[in-house]
Amino acid sequence: MTIHFVGIDPETDEDGCPTVWVDPDTEDLLVQSYRADEETTAACDALSPARAPIPPGETVIRIPARMIPILRKACDELDPGVR
Template sequence: MTIRFVGIDPETDEDGCPTVWVDAEAGDLLVQSYTADEATTAECDSASPARSPKPQEETVIRIPQRMIPALRRACDELDSGVR
């Protein structure tokens, strides 16, 4: 795996904070963030096209708005084909 750090929550204390990486080999984004609460997860389940609960191996995460620039950089990096 070729994992590269892209960005961290600008309001971080650098201990358990939202972070974004790219896996250039797989072309994937990796995100560490807050687990959505049960009410949010249930609302996401009901709003999904399948209207069914998410698979057990998946989770809903909440990404703070202030992390959007880091996500854009990660997407741009993957789109540019940087390996």
């Protein structure tokens, strides 16, 4: 498995910080971030197009806005038109 590190929260304190990687084999983004609180998760459940609760094994994560450039970089790394 070949996973590429893309970036870490620029305001990191080096302890459990939001991080982004890409898997070029599957073209998946891998994201470590903060688990959303119960109120946010309930709001997401209520707005789900399938009107189904978030299934076991999945969760809602909150990615700080300051990480948008890192997510763009990760998407560009996987976009064949940008490579």
